[in-house]
Amino acid sequence: MRPVTASLRVGSVPYLVGRPLDLGLEHEPGVEMVRRPPAELVEGLRRGELDVALVSSIELFRRPGYGYLDGLAVFGEGKVSSVQLFLERPLEEVARVALDPASRTSAALVQVLLREVYGLRPAFAEPEAGVDPRAAGADAWLRIGDRALVESHGGAPPPSWNPSEHWRAWSGLPFVFALWIHRPGVDLEPWRQAFWAARERGRAAAPALARETAARLGLPAAAIEHYLLHECSFEPGERLGPSLAAWQAAAAKHGLCEGVSPR
Numbered sequence: 001m002r003p004v005t006a007s008l009r010v011g012s013v014p015y016l017v018g019r020p021l022d023l024g025l026e027h028e029p030g031v032e033m034v035r036r037p038p039a040e041l042v043e044g045l046r047r048g049e050l051d052v053a054l055v056s057s058i059e060l061f062r063r064p065g066y067g068y069l070d071g072l073a074v075f076g077e078g079k080v081s082s083v084q085l086f087l088e089r090p091l092e093e094v095a096r097v098a099l100d101p102a103s104r105t106s107a108a109l110v111q112v113l114l115r116e117v118y119g120l121r122p123a124f125a126e127p128e129a130g131v132d133p134r135a136a137g138a139d140a141w142l143r144i145g146d147r148a149l150v151e152s153h154g155g156a157p158p159p160s161w162n163p164s165e166h167w168r169a170w171s172g173l174p175f176v177f178a179l180w181i182h183r184p185g186v187d188l189e190p191w192r193q194a195f196w197a198a199r200e201r202g203r204a205a206a207p208a209l210a211r212e213t214a215a216r217l218g219l220p221a222a223a224i225e226h227y228l229l230h231e232c233s234f235e236p237g238e239r240l241g242p243s244l245a246a247w248q249a250a251a252a253k254h255g256l257c258e259g260v261s262p263r
Helices: 014-023 038-044 057-061 105-118 147-152 163-171 189-217 221-231 237-252
Strands: 007-014 031-035 052-056 067-076 082-087 096-098 123-125 140-144 175-182
Touching: 007 038, 007 096, 007 163, 014 052, 014 067, 014 096, 014 105, 014 147, 014 175, 014 221, 038 052, 038 096, 052 057, 052 082, 052 237, 057 175, 067 189, 067 237, 082 147, 082 163, 082 237, 105 140, 105 175, 105 237, 123 237, 147 189, 147 221, 163 175, 175 237
Parallel strands: 007 031, 007 052, 096 123, 096 140
Antiparallel strands: 052 175, 067 175, 082 140
């Protein structure tokens, strides 16, 4: 275990959705922070380069010994516009899906729902990082983060299918996209106040953050405010445990995680 007086190496996502949980965290004493796509944060945790990261929830079940900071997460009660499966043809006709290489949880969620709910087994391909999933010659492509917001709310969006919305309809539970996962041997308790202080800053600044992002991306401010303030939630309360357990069971059934119980 690293001494509690040591600095804490923290990773978070470079998307708007992370700001309500990490705003100003890099200014807390002893915190060293980086922002990277979720798939890169996963690798940073696995290599021991990060102590804790706001990372894909599926990772919690893919390695033994992980823990997580209870009470804070990125989750959706229904539709979440920053995770979308865009369609070239009707869903039942899709034969090949291109997965966003930045994603881990959303990629697994699409596979679970298409198989479990619709009985579909299309081929899945993950383009190399930096390659647009839409250019991969697929019938459908998964997009996450701010780029999904651009594709959803900019101009004439293509037809889409929303994984979070369909998870809620199928399971009756919110879907947990990401939470603060820490690697084995790291004690987050001495840092709990710093994470909650970041959440309080993010809560207060959320409307302004949404407007700033909308202006930067050239998107309607009302749509992005609705996304951040109403589609996304950040304090799951007592529902976090049941939601994670349902997600673990569904993903393990389809061989997408090892079924390791989180602590």
